[in-house]
Amino acid sequence: MTIKEAQDKVDQWIKSYGVRYFNELTNMAILTEEVGELARIMSRKYGEQSFKEGEKQDPSEEMADILWVLICLANQTGVDLTEALQKSFEKKTLRDKERHINNPKLNH
Secondary structure, eight states, X not given: OOHHHXXXXXXXXXXXXXXXXXXXXXXXXXXXXXXXXXXXXXXXHTSSOOOOTTOXXXXXXXXXXXXXXXXXXXXXXXXXXXXXXXXXXXXXXHHHTTTTTTOTTTOO
């Protein structure tokens, strides 16, 4: 699935099942909540914390939830995520094409 297809599928789902998009501020709060849920899993799986009994351990569901809400926000604000991601690649390549290669902290 392309990013454009994902944006279209989320939009169709919202129109078919979701009644309407939550407003942008609500979706921003939901996005923050989902990032927090991913952070909890990551800190327990890869950090020094341990899981509590019955806690989710698979980060994929939270990553998908984050992507879903981000796509909602993009759709609501008229952002073409394919175009935005391409521009981000161009910016990072121009800005960082030598920075990371020359960073002694990254070259072990």
